[in-house]
Amino acid sequence: MNIHTYEKIWLIGALALIVGFIATVTYGAAGAGVAMVDETGGTIDANAVTDDEDFGEPRVEQVGENEYDVYVIAQQFIFRPDTIVVPANSTVTFHITSIDVIHGFQVVGTNVNTMVVPGQVAEITVEFDEPKEYGILCNEYCGSGHHDMEGKLNVVPEDEYEGESE
Numbered sequence: 406m407n408i409h410t411y412e413k414i415w416l417i418g419a420l421a422l423i424v425g426f427i428a429t430v431t432y433g434a435a436g437a438g439v440a441m442v443d444e445t446g447g448t449i450d451a452n453a454v455t456d457d458e459d460f461g462e463p464r465v466e467q468v469g470e471n472e473y474d475v476y477v478i479a480q481q482f483i484f485r486p487d488t489i490v491v492p493a494n495s496t497v498t499f500h501i502t503s504i505d506v507i508h509g510f511q512v513v514g515t516n517v518n519t520m521v522v523p524g525q526v527a528e529i530t531v532e533f534d535e536p537k538e539y540g541i542l543c544n545e546y547c548g549s550g551h552h553d554m555e556g557k558l559n560v561v562p563e564d565e566y567e568g569e570s571e
């Protein structure tokens with residue numbers, strides 16, 4: 406079979422584009438250093454969140470040498486805890502759920518950004534290498550106080566970390 410030269414060029418160009426698109430999507434999903442929300446977060450009874458073993462006391466919990474679990478409740482119009490403190494050089498898994506309506510949970514300046522849906526637990530794992538202060542925003546419209554719904558994440562130097570925050 407004889408393929409015309411111009412047709413070959415177009416075929417190669419089209420293939421290169423397809424490979425390029427797949428590479429871009431793959432990098433966005435897996436290569437940027439932040440794990441995506443997955444199904445491991447599971448579900449929760451939105452009416453009984455405060456009775457839950459973990460979410461009954463929103464907090465930072467050390468679960469390994471440099472590993473922390475953070476349980477966050479989003480509600481109109483606050484995050485609990487409203488200031489999260491973790492040490493630098495740590496791997497932090499956020500578990501976030503809502504007790505009322507759909508909220509957002511975005512750590513500004515990072516790829517941590519998820520919807521927070523009542524009845525579901527959003528789970529995001531991220532590594533923090535450097536001390537830094539981050540703002541946390543709700544970016545789903547959740548009512549009259551939506552624009553005031555914010556929190557803080559303080560990544561402090563390891564030797565200044567004093568344990569669990571509330």
Ligand code: CUA
Pocket residue numbers: 480481482507508509543544545546547548551552554
């Ligand atoms: Cu919560 Cu917007």
